[in-house]
Amino acid sequence: MTILVLIDLNLQSEPIHMKRSLENWLAAYDVCHQNKFNKWIHRFCVPLIFVSVYALLFSIPLPGKSLYWNIANLVYIPALIFWFRLSFRLGLLFTFFGFFLAIGVMVLWLFPCHGFDHVLAKIALLGFAIGWIGQFIGHHIEGKKPSFFEDLQFLLIGPIWIFKRK
Numbered sequence: 001m002t003i004l005v006l007i008d009l010n011l012q013s014e015p016i017h018m019k020r021s022l023e024n025w026l027a028a029y030d031v032c033h034q035n036k037f038n039k040w041i042h043r044f045c046v047p048l049i050f051v052s053v054y055a056l057l058f059s060i061p062l063p064g065k066s067l068y069w070n071i072a073n074l075v076y077i078p079a080l081i082f083w084f085r086l087s088f089r090l091g092l093l094f095t096f097f098g099f100f101l102a103i104g105v106m107v108l109w110l111f112p113c114h115g116f117d118h119v120l121a122k123i124a125l126l127g128f129a130i131g132w133i134g135q136f137i138g139h140h141i142e143g144k145k146p147s148f149f150e151d152l153q154f155l156l157i158g159p160i161w162i163f164k165r166k
Helices: 022-031 036-058 071-086 088-110 117-142 154-164
Strands: 005-007 013-015
Touching: 022 154, 036 071, 036 088, 036 117, 036 154, 071 088, 071 154, 088 117
Parallel strands: none
Antiparallel strands: 005 013
């Protein structure tokens, strides 16, 4: 019998039938997020980073850019596949959230930014920088490295953890 092997970005291999469940991902994420102040910082900074990354990707010039046709949506699709593979309900939730995120960023791009990609990019970079500074302060206080240092897929678990945890 042949076993397929997936290689993650840390060059560790894991048999395909041994994929983590949503509960396993969240439990592993919890390990580095025990401090109350760090948790509070994450509640603010993870959504800020998430929206900032989407806005930054949206700001990349693309001929015929629209609500549907933009770099942010092209990058969001593999993330959606990841979330759907963890849970169908989770995939639907992020599809719904992504739709409103796309509308919000499009409105920001059209009105306050007047369709100028560089203005949206500056706003997104500011949010991104503030979010990551907050994250690293929280992890410094916690005394543990961010989970994504172990596996980049944790960057897609953070937004779930924000809404799943009490």
